[in-house]
Amino acid sequence: MKASLMVLPGDGIGPEVMAAALRVLDRVAQRYGHQFSYREELIGGSAIDKAGSSFPEATRKAGEEADAILLAAVGGPQWDNPSATDRPERGLLALRKHFELFANLRPVRTYPALAQHVPLRPDLLVGVDLLFVRELTGGLYFGPRKEMGTGDEAYDTLLYTRPEIERVANVAFRAAQRRRKKLASVDKANVLASMRLWRSTVIKVHEEYSDVQLEHVLVDACAMHLLTRPASFDVILAENMFGDILSDEASVLAGSLGMLPSASLGATSFGLYEPVHGSAPDIAGKGIANPIGTILSAAMLLRYSLQLETEAAAVEAAVDAVLADGLRTADIARRDEGAASTTEFTEAVLAKL
Numbered sequence: 001m002k003a004s005l006m007v008l009p010g011d012g013i014g015p016e017v018m019a020a021a022l023r024v025l026d027r028v029a030q031r032y033g034h035q036f037s038y039r040e041e042l043i044g045g046s047a048i049d050k051a052g053s054s055f056p057e058a059t060r061k062a063g064e065e066a067d068a069i070l071l072a073a074v075g076g077p078q079w080d081n082p083s084a085t086d087r088p089e090r091g092l093l094a095l096r097k098h099f100e101l102f103a104n105l106r107p108v109r110t111y112p113a114l115a116q117h118v119p120l121r122p123d124l125l126v127g128v129d130l131l132f133v134r135e136l137t138g139g140l141y142f143g144p145r146k147e148m149g150t151g152d153e154a155y156d157t158l159l160y161t162r163p164e165i166e167r168v169a170n171v172a173f174r175a176a177q178r179r180r181k182k183l184a185s186v187d188k189a190n191v192l193a194s195m196r197l198w199r200s201t202v203i204k205v206h207e208e209y210s211d212v213q214l215e216h217v218l219v220d221a222c223a224m225h226l227l228t229r230p231a232s233f234d235v236i237l238a239e240n241m242f243g244d245i246l247s248d249e250a251s252v253l254a255g256s257l258g259m260l261p262s263a264s265l266g267a268t269s270f271g272l273y274e275p276v277h278g279s280a281p282d283i284a285g286k287g288i289a290n291p292i293g294t295i296l297s298a299a300m301l302l303r304y305s306l307q308l309e310t311e312a313a314a315v316e317a318a319v320d321a322v323l324a325d326g327l328r329t330a331d332i333a334r335r336d337e338g339a340a341s342t343t344e345f346t347e348a349v350l351a352k353l
């Protein structure tokens with residue numbers, strides 16, 4: 001098949017992990033007889049520097065013409081000036097909002113090869129396979145706000161409408177139906193009005209999915225349950241910021257934040273695919289970033305936007321096989337193990353493919 005992809009390397013380690021994922025996509029294209037064309041555009045801090053905006057017009061247009069978008073990461077301390085009018089992160093939020101990508105799927109699983117690398121009792125890790133469905137275009141990130149300016153007051157508003165909750169809840173229930181038929185809905189309904197709307201809407205949507213077992217978990221307790229009973233979760237539905245925080249926490253179950261992929265989807269098969277991690281300024285430019293999150297995001301792109309399930313599964317199996325062989329980037333290697341560079345790890349994945 002032919003597919004045109006917009007690629008957004010962004011900032012920090014972004015270009016390093018993007019290069020790795022594109023090599024994997026090239027290998028998939030070669031082996032399975034596809035033609036993928038890549039159009040590289042600017043986003044984030046490097047877009048502010050080169051085009052004067054964190055989400056330039058050219059990026060918006062190229063995205064509209066693409067079948068899917070692969071993004072690595074944005075941000076960095078050089079753009080963190082509190083009085084700046086534009087910020088790298090704003091570009092990413094504008095991109096998600098522009099394409100109405102309201103459902104962010106973040107799968108988390110454990111790798112048997114890494115059982116001795118995770119700072120949690122190995123018996124708790126057996127069978128961990130969960131899917132966060134994070135609401136992505138509402139909540140605190142997009143509600144009415146007041147910037148601090150020169151004053152002493154600033155605020156953000158956690159605002160949701162019933163339709164916004166319904167559409168993401170439907171995504172989560174449908175995902176649960178295809179999996180182990182369990183959904184944990186995370187909220188803070190004991191305190192927040194917006195989260196009482198969240199809970200009552202999820203209860204209503206559940207009426208159409210009676211085969212799915214629903215539990216409501218308060219977000220603070222959920223942070224604890226993720227470490228004490230991670231294998232008991234199947235799909236976890238959360239509002240925007242709760243999902244952001246809990247998925248970084250859950251990355252520890254996989255081995256490293258550098259390993260988690262994500263798919264941001266809307267009403268069609270078009271999607272934005274991005275690792276869960278950020279631009280990792282502390283290791284940028286060293287060639288040691290873990291490329292797994294971006295490589296597995298490319299696999300999700302193959303699965304959800306291009307309907308290439310066999311190819312997606314082949315990429316995932318290649319990553320598994322490399323980990324099983326004992327290769328680890330610095331973020332997952334123990335002190336008694338050597339660490340592979342980004343390029344070495346990527347080449348091992350290519351060899352498996």
Ligand code: NAD
Nearest residue numbers: 073074075076257258276277278279280282283289290331
């Ligand atoms: P981060 O995810 O960039 O890094 C957190 C820690 O994890 C760091 O120690 C980093 O070295 C490590 N890490 C992350 N990804 C890694 C990888 N692939 N391989 C090895 N180690 C990895 O989060 P942060 O440091 O809090 O934020 C840095 C910048 O990234 C900020 O500007 C933030 O806004 C931005 N950010 C962007 C995204 C995104 O583009 N989607 C996501 C999160 C953070």
Ligand code: IPM
Nearest residue numbers: 075089090092093244276278
């Ligand atoms: C993520 C990031 C972003 C978010 C930031 C950079 C806007 O943390 O993709 O998880 O909070 O959504």
Ligand code: MN
Nearest residue numbers: 244245248276
């Ligand atoms: Mn995040």
